[in-house]
Amino acid sequence: MIYGVFSDVHGNYEALRAVLSFFKKNGAGGYICCGDIAGYGAQASECVDAITPLPNLHCVMGNHDAALVGRMDLKWFNPTATAAILYNRHFLRGEQLEFIAGLPELVEREDFTLVHGSPKSHLKEYLLSEMQFMDNLRYWKVSPCFIGHSHMPVYFALEGEAKVPATDFLKPMCAMRLAQDSRYIINPGSVGQPRDSNPLAACGLYDSSARTFELFRIDYDVEKTKRVMREAGLPPMLVERLSLGF
Numbered sequence: 001m002i003y004g005v006f007s008d009v010h011g012n013y014e015a016l017r018a019v020l021s022f023f024k025k026n027g028a029g030g031y032i033c034c035g036d037i038a039g040y041g042a043q044a045s046e047c048v049d050a051i052t053p054l055p056n057l058h059c060v061m062g063n064h065d066a067a068l069v070g071r072m073d074l075k076w077f078n079p080t081a082t083a084a085i086l087y088n089r090h091f092l093r094g095e096q097l098e099f100i101a102g103l104p105e106l107v108e109r110e111d112f113t114l115v116h117g118s119p120k121s122h123l124k125e126y127l128l129s130e131m132q133f134m135d136n137l138r139y140w141k142v143s144p145c146f147i148g149h150s151h152m153p154v155y156f157a158l159e160g161e162a163k164v165p166a167t168d169f170l171k172p173m174c175a176m177r178l179a180q181d182s183r184y185i186i187n188p189g190s191v192g193q194p195r196d197s198n199p200l201a202a203c204g205l206y207d208s209s210a211r212t213f214e215l216f217r218i219d220y221d222v223e224k225t226k227r228v229m230r231e232a233g234l235p236p237m238l239v240e241r242l243s244l245g246f
Contacts, residue, residue: 001056003025005188005204005213007034007116007148008065009051011041011088012192013228015201016050018220026205028054030068034148035116037100039064039081040193041225042232043214044088048096061103062148063123065205068218069094069101072123080235087232111208114144126150129167133158133185144206144213145186153189153202153215169196169206170215178211186213199245 004023009016018176023031031054038044039062051059066072067085084144087236092100105122107114118125119134119139126149127136133156153170159182170176178184189202196202200217207213222242 001029001111001208003030003032003056003208004028005032005146006035006191007146007188008062008151008192008193008210009033009047010034010036010190011044011047011084012225013041013043013046014222014225015192015218015220016048018049018052018218019201019203020050021204022203022216022218028205031058032112032114032146032206033057033059034114034146034188035060035062035103036064036148037062038068038085038088038092040084040238042084042087042229042234044068044113045091045093048092048099052099058107058109058114059103060107060114060116061100061105061123065100065103066123069097072100074087075180076124076192080238082242083232083235084238085232088205097160106140108140110142112143112206113142115140115145115147116132117149118143118147120125127156127185127187128152128154128168130156132165133165135186137183144178146187146206147185147187148190151188151190151193153188153194153196154187156185170216172215173213175212178213188215193242194245197245199243
């Protein structure tokens with residue numbers, strides 16, 4: 001199956017719409033969401049409505065999602081992030097909150113593993129180093145493992161008989177081939193708030209039969225998203241960073 005893989009939508013409906021349209025055009029039959037539908041942006045409600053009807057959807061809870069439904073204390077968040085969480089609580093309907101509250105923290109399937117932060121710490125760990133990757137190996141079994149949270153499109157790999165892991169940023173239009181006897185953790189980057197100095201929405205396609213993963217960057221109407229956020233009264237820093245990709 002071809003899966004559309006995405007993460008960290010963060011209430012950016014225009015970016016999500018563009019990504020889902022790209023997935024549909026490219027034959028996605030399933031969807032892998034690595035969490036944080038809510039947070040930072042002003043349109044978590046619209047994003048939930050766009051995600052819930054997707055066929056063959058596999059989605060985990062992110063830390064902002066957890067805070068939105070009271071599963072994580074707001075003390076873990078800075079004031080700007082807290083402002084967006086509190087804003088979106090007022091606009092989500094009961095069934096939307098129930099969907100987010102019902103999301104698992106970990107999904108383990110026969111063709112992939114899925115978690116927001118890391119297999120070791122589902123909601124809190126930012127997995128950014130080879131040492132963390134090696135430390136996490138014992139906490140999951142089925143490769144690849146898809147993660148989010150850091151907003152950085154990156155992969156970690158321990159291939160064949162190698163003793164030392166490989167890692168690099170994921171570059172657009174460059175397909176990875178995933179060997180059966182190897183371990184991979186893949187972060188598709190962020191749909192709604194990229195932080196790798198590229199403001200284009202990040203996402204990927206995973207072909208579970210061919211065992212390939214390819215990253216893509218998708219243009220969207222960022223000015224419309226910023227306008228909606230300004231009208232909502234969200235902190236200016238959250239608005240302006242969208243054009244800069246950090």
